[in-house]
Amino acid sequence: MDQHSLLFQSMVYLAAAIVFVPLAKKMGLGAVLGYLIAGIIIGPSLLGFIGREGEDIMHFAEFGVVMMLFLIGIELEPALLWRLRSSILGLGGLQVILSAAAIAGIAYLVGQPVNTSLALGMILSLSSTAIVLQTLNEKGWMGTSAGQSAFSVLLFQDIAVIPMLAIFPLLAGNAAADAASHNASLRDNLPGWAQTLVVLGAVAIIIIAGRYLVRPLMRIIARTRVRELFTATALLMVVGIAVLMNLVGLSSALGAFLGGVVLANSEYRHELESDIEPFKGLLLGLFFIAVGASIDFNLIMKQPWLIMGLVVGIMALKGIVLLLLGKIFKLSTDQNLLFAFALADIGEFAFVLLSFTGQTGLMSKEMTAMITAVVAISMALTPLIMLVYEKVIQPYYTRSEIKAEREADEINEKNPVIIAGFGRFGSMTGRFLRANGIHATVLDLDSDRVDALHNLGIKVYYGDASRYDLLVAAGAKDAKMLIIATDHAEQTLEIVRMAQRYFPHLQLLVRAENNEDTFELMDLGVLHIYRETVDTSLRLGVDALRMLGGRAYRSERAARTFFRQDERTLKGLSALRDDKKQYISSMKERIDEMEKLISSDRVKTWLDEGQGWDPESLRDEIRGEKIDEE
């Protein structure tokens, strides 16, 4: 592909995405279906903008799946994974084994040889991680019990691909195994025990590097304060894992997932997430377009009934197995239906496995092409099926759905408060909230501090809070409050503008350094502004008054009165500030006023508030009466 055509291709893909995804969304079909439609339309069957190279692009775009698994891993704490272990092994394992056995059995009954039947069973038992997770996320169903179960099953399937790839050469016989060796990896020429050792070694490298190498590396990168370097590091990490995994013949998606899980507890988690996210999104989009484009309509037109029958039959069979499992694992009816609807499709790993069977001669060319079409159609149907679930089935069960969501909240606890800036100001606020049982997600730009705080067990993440994506990653959509305690006024204003624009539901509590900052924040309409030194200086003033013999209670009240007066003055000034000249003159007036306040009787008056406690007027009145009486 020369450069010109590469640019042209990029243009076609991007344009198709931009045209069809918003259209699909508008029609309530979801982004995944939008990408698939775009692929079908620009593909060889309709407009023909892209032809055979669609398959190459699909292989390239499969990397989006790798990135997605990395992101899934990074959003997943190892503790959660451990809690899901029974559903991953039990639910996932049973799903793959039962579905594969059922499909293989039927294939054998209709006259396929044993090895082909087994290959078909394995290929078709898998579901599409990319489409299902994307759709579940899009609809906000990830947290439901069906979402969690589907996730567990998908995770197991991703793992199951590895032994499947190992079994296929055996099914094909020795001659075919040689043909398959184009996929040469480091371990191929080693004896069995050494292969195991190599695989374990690769996994160990990922875990150890994630634990002990990534953090110092990130710290060094963060210190350079060159943002794109961070993105480059994040990409390098994912690509590196993929290369390592390919080298030892493991699934790179699985490796990326493992890498993500290792980094899930890292303070750079949000930064990594927001760096990888756009790449993942684009590559996945590309992948879906490629799937759409690879659907061979000519083939379908030749045998429409056979292909549609296969699609419906396989999906129904998988759906029944899933419903059965959901029942065994005690999902409520509506959740069980969602679970079955979501996973009844055939996944993208089928394409990988199919290319393998084609090469090994396990299946004929025609059969491979037909199964490819079946897989692609079933993937394309998934968003539609989910749509049916959302519009038709879910409304019947709205009640229990709410219950399920509440359960999910406990698993993925989201912090109601985000603190931007965890310096001497923000840390105090954060500690105070923490002491009162309110946990905050902390964002800070000082990598050394982030590191130190992380060691203290505080959830703190490296990143610039004025970035939209980072705020999203920190949970700004679900949070109630954003506390902005950053050091630099410019940055503070930027975060305020960002938050007001994209997260208008967030309560903003903003630290201001001085009166100038306060005015700017007032101009932006910020209601809760905290000038950083006011309280401290007044507290010192209170102590000074007390040490000079003043009563404690009076001194405290005096400070509070002074504070209120000062805030009022500032608000008055802010209103006048638009006219600079007036501001200056008015500032002068205020200084005059302050002088008046400070001098003599004005001070006496406001310090004497609380007349009710010992009214001089009453005393005068009573004494007057006394004089009258006499």
Place this chain on the structure above:
Amino acid sequence: MARVLINFAHPALEKSRVHSQLLRVVKNIPGVTFNDLYEQYPDLDVDVAREQKLLEQHDIIFMQHPFYWYSAPAIVKQWLDLVLEHGWAYGHTGKALQGKYFGNIITAGGAAHSYEPDGHHGHTVHEFLLPFMQTAKLCNMHYTAPYVIYGVHRQDTSDIQEDAARLKQVLERLRDDKFDLTPLPGLKDLTQILQLPAQTR
């Protein structure tokens, strides 16, 4: 020797003529503990443990305060609400204060005759102090007669000094425990103890 505690409450002592004079005397009586509530808790955050410990260490407890709106300044209410805990001061297991004496030392703006049933305020000070009395009773304490300084707005310095000296005498008598404490709850005014015959036990 009885141990006497004075819990003092005045939000604007700097403006009070009478109490500042009284304090000059009250603060310096050996064996009488002076506890300045507003000075101790300017934010009204009463330290319950500290206050309970003080109460446990004394036999006779006074609340000294101006008679604001027929009652006391805000911190006294806060103090009562927080310190007299259930299970400690009252209730089945609340016996910490059992047998102690409790009373008020108050300054009122109105003259003595205005606190008569037919006077300006229509009730006696004792009637107004009913919540304190019942509080003491609920906490297994004896309520003593209040020590009242009437007509503070009309008093001049010599009057106040006289009152202060008399209060000092009363507190010293109570501290020295030279008479039978049993008639205390029956008294009308705490100054009356000065007339009681001294009893050495």
